[in-house]
Every structure is written in structure tokens, then in C-alpha cells.
Amino acid sequence: MARLHRFAVSSALLLQSLAFASPEPCLNGLCHSTRNRLASRTVASELGLQLSANCNVYGPDDTQFGNCTARYDPFFTPKIQMVVQPATEEDVPKIVQYASANGIPFLAMARRHGMTSTLSEFDGMQIDMSLLDKIEIQPDGKSAILGGGVFAKNIMEKLWDAGYVTSSGSTSCVGLLGPALGGGRGRLEGYYGVVSDSFLKLNVVLANGTAITVSETEHPDLFWAMKGAGHNFGVVTSLEMKIYPRGVDTWYYKTYIWTQDKLEAVFEASNAFHNDGNHAGHHLKEMAFNMGSYTMIPSISETEGVIFWSFVYRGSKEEAQPYLDAFDAIEAVSTEDGNVPYPEIPGVSGTGMNSALCDYGLNHVHYPAGLKVWNVTTQRQIYDLYNEKIREYPEFQRTTVNMEDYSHEGVDAIDPDTSAYPWRDRGLLSFIAVTYDPNPALDEAAIAWAQETRDLWNAGAPDLLPSTYVNYAHGDESAESMYGYEPWRLEKLRGLKAQYDPDNLFSYYNPIIPNMNPRSTHESNFQGRQIGAKSRSRGQ
Ligand SMILES: Cc1cc2nc3c(=O)[nH]c(=O)nc-3n(C[C@H](O)[C@H](O)[C@H](O)COP(=O)(O)OP(=O)(O)OC[C@H]3O[C@@H](n4cnc5c(N)ncnc54)[C@H](O)[C@@H]3O)c2cc1C
DSSP: OOOSEEOOOOOHHHHHHTOSSSSSOOTTSOHHHHSTTOOHHHHHHHHGGGSOTTOEEEOTTSHHHHHHHOOSOOSSOOEEEEEEEOSSTTHHHHHHHHHHHTTOOEEEESSOOOOOGGGGGOEEEEEEGGGOOOEEEOTTSSEEEEETTOBHHHHHHHHHHTTEEOOOOSSTTSBSHHHHTTOOOOTTHHHHOSGGGGEEEEEEEOTTSOEEEEESSSSHHHHHHHHHHGGGTOEEEEEEEEOEEOOSSOEEEEEEEEOGGGHHHHHHHHHHHTGGGOOTTTSOTTSOEEEEEEEOOTTTOSSSOEEEEEEEESSOHHHHHHHHHHHHTSOOSEEEEEEEOGGGHHHHTTOSTTSGGGOSSOEEEEEEEEESSOOHHHHHHHHHHHHHHHHHOGGGTTOEEEEEEEOOHHHHTSOGGGSSOOOTTOOEEEEEEEEESOOGGGHHHHHHHHHHHHHHHHHTOTTSOOOOOGGGOOSOSOHHHHHOSSHHHHHHHHHHHHHHOTTOOSOSSSOSSOOOOTTOOHHHHHHHTTOHHHHTOOOO
16 A cells, blocks of 8 residues: 555535544543544544645555654654655644644654654654755745755755755755754855854744744744754744855865874864864865764774764865865875865765765764864873774774864854854864664663763863754753753743743754653653663753
């Protein structure tokens, strides 16, 4: 069976009669407890008639269900009872109204790369945004209208071919809004700031099913919140984003592989490159992004990790060379370079659709830290720990310790108070992803290693409060470390929650107000992994 239902709207009368939520009036107020376990088939027959012709509803017995729910990282998984795919923006308010009225938890998803543990609290209806994939460049060439389900690869390619670029995450397979609602880190931030800095307007469906437009002039406080804490407030059905002339025809890239004896030299050169975190005048926006990892390359060594590093420059090799001289001076096992159009940069720097990074189905137990400079001693400790753990657990061979250094000019140029994204002062983003085939017997060791690595990074930066980029959060970090320590930030966000989502229906992605859903599976998942106490200590 290809799908449970493909719906045709047969009669306006029928539509009207079904326009509000449950088909039976909820007279006794018990719908939330009596109807929240509706079978997908019932939902299909009740909700389907309200939706446009190309919508789909899939239940677990449908062959499409597996494709729609497969996750990048199965370590912390939301429990999906059914998948509803809106085919038009107008379908989304109806889906949200129906789910709300029937007490069915709902969660919008695009590319299913969400990795935070809080997603495992979810047990309900996945609103699969993937059919909302329009990319329409506006006639003035200054903005584009994008559907709520678009993702990085499609945006990069479509805009580039038309002569434009816009901000997105750096990895081709990842959605646009998943990253952008948490700020969004990417290769163009030296020019245009974090991804959400390019938002002009968002069309949002609120928890009560109302569709509103949010911008600098309409619901400006909510617009502020959507740029950094947006997962907490609504379903974005489409958005208008600034676009920019694409500039050069090709970008230059260079990758290096170094053995561990070069570690100190590499991080010293990197600190000099970004001027110990003071990027201005040193780390040009053209030198857009460099990132590296500790990784195992068995053809080089089966017992010692190597240091992989990749640089990308918006321009020619000749222009980039002065910035790379210091790295060229460190003897590498191998290097590779070339010039390619911007949409091909992910493919040559390890973040493309076909890269190992985009493989679905492996556990990636992760913890992040936001930094300003590399503490070289710490980087050595983390490297030694990496080798030690892989020797002890060969199953963790695919683990990477990742270090990202974004050009920062465009991020610094924006007043930090103008959005909910709180970490404009942290140029360096690091995280470990302990990677292995799902195997519960290894989970505890994976978590312990990932935590130890994050703790080393933080201990090596004693002058900084620990920060967590919300999209890299493990999920047990404090709300302050994700949304900012300045008290006004969380106060403002919580005030907006009371106004726009008083029942806390958007509470599954690093919530500002922790989830209190009695159907939550989060507690038991965490208890199973022996970190329950921490998961509930999130600031409230
Ligand atoms: C391999 C990999 C590479 C990454 N690279 C980057 C990167 O370069 N830059 C960066 O900033 N982050 C990056 N991330 C982190 C990324 O931002 C998050 O994992 C993000 O949640 C993924 O979004 P998604 O659409 O792919 O996943 P999904 O799981 O589909 O979405 C994640 C969450 O976003 C929300 N959401 C998605 N769509 C909508 C919508 N239309 N309306 C409302 N809410 C919505 C929901 O809360 C959902 O739970 C990466 C993650 C991975 C796994």
C-alpha cells in the first residue's frame, strides 16, 4: 500500500462540517485524554477530508512511513505515531488545530537531523514539511520566498544558478529552518551574519492554529524570538529571506591531513589566523570558514587519529594564499585543493550529500562547546583521550572531534540584543560526535567520553561561561547556556511563551520551558542511560 490516503476535497459542505478539530464535539472536555491515541487511519479519515488534494497521512503500517521517519541520528528518537504531510501552507493551520483539539502532540520536521535528547520526549504526530519546498526569487532580486521544508543543497544550487546566494547551514543534507530557528551557522556568516540575520518575514502557525506573519513590523517581539529560539514558538510554513549577488564564479578550497605530532603547530597557527579570537582585520570574510577534526584514517594509522582540516575562500587561490602560508609551512601527509562553484564546496570539504557526515542511521552521541581561542594544551588532552577511547572501544572508530572556525565580520556587525541568538562573541564552535552502530551496551561509555571532551574544552576556557549552540546541544545543558545568561533574555522568551504558546505545545526542541507531558518518554530514556538527574536540572 503506497499510502493510507491521498485526499481529494469532495465537497465544500463536508469541509465546513469538519473545519474544527475533532468530529464529535468535545463537550465533556475529555478529548485530550480520550482522543490523543487516535489511530492514524482515524486521523486520516477525519483530518484528511479537511486538507488539500496532495496531502498524505501515513501510519506505521504504511510502506512510506519508514522513509518519512528515518532519522539521521537514532540515538535520541522522537516516537512517531503518524506522519502528516501538508501539501500547501493552508493545510498547516488545519493540522495544528486538529492535533491541538485532540490532545495529539505535534512536531514539524524537515530533514530529521535534530539531535537533541529532548526530542525523545515527543510521542505524537510528525508534521513532515518536505512537500513545502518552493524557492521563488523575487523580481527585485533582493529576496526569495522559501517553503518551510527547504534544505541547504536545494537552496544553494537553485540560487547559485540564478546568480545569487543566501545564508544556510554548511551541510548540504540539513534543513534550512532547523538550523536557522536557532541562529544557523554557515559559510556566509562573515558576510551576512548567522542564517536568521537574513530573515525578512516568517509565516508562522501558532499553537492555537492561527497563521500570522512575523517581521520587524508585525509581531516584532516574536520575530526577535524566532531568530535564535524559534523552535519554541510555531511552525514556519514559509519565509522571505534576503538573497545576495553570488559574486565570484568559483571558491577556492584546500584540505590538509596532518599527523598528531603537528597538533601544537596547527592550533598555534589557527589562533594566529583568527588573532586569538579578535577577528577584525585578521580573519577576512572572504576566508569564510575552516574546520577540522580528529578522525581515524586507517590507511595512515590504525591506532592514532589524524588531524583533518579544510579551508574555503570566496575567491582565487592567489588571493587565499597569504592566509594559508602558515598552514602550508606545517608538513602535511597530504593536501588537496581546487576551485569549484559555491554549491560544490560542501562536497569537497566533507559536508556534502555523499559525505560520511550525511549518512543516516548511526548513533552520534555529541556534546558541544563554544570558544574564542583554541587552548593548545586542551586540544592535546582531547586528542590523547580520542586515541585512548578508540583503543578501548574499537566500535567507536568513526568518531570525530570537530572544530569549526567561522569568519565573523557579519556576525559581529549585528547588535546582539536584536535577536534571541546569544553567542555572537564565540567564533569557534567545537563538538564531539561519538559515532557507532546503535548498540545500547555502548551508550554509557559514549556519553561519558562525549561529556569528558566537552568538559575539557570548558575547563580550558575558564574565563568563559559555558555556551551551547542550541542546534548542537545534547539536551541536558542549562537553558542559560543555550539561550543566554543575561537574565532579560530568558525572561523575555518566557513572557513570549506565555503570550504565544501558553500550553507549551512547542516544547520538544531544547525547550525554554521544560516539557511536562505525561506521555513523555524522555525521563525513562535518560534513566536508561543513567543521566536522568542532569536532564531535569535545566534552568527554569
Ligand atoms: C550532519 C549535520 C550537519 C549539521 N550542520 C549544521 C550547520 O552547518 N550549521 C548549523 O547551524 N547547524 C548544523 N547542524 C545542526 C542542525 O542545525 C540541527 O540538527 C537541526 O535541527 C537540523 O534541522 P533539520 O531540518 O535537518 O532536522 P529536523 O529534525 O527535521 O528539524 C529539527 C527541528 O527544527 C524544527 N523545525 C524544522 N522545520 C521547521 C519548520 N518548518 N517550522 C518550525 N520548526 C521547524 C523542529 O523543532 C524540529 O524538531 C548539523 C546537524 C547535522 C546532524
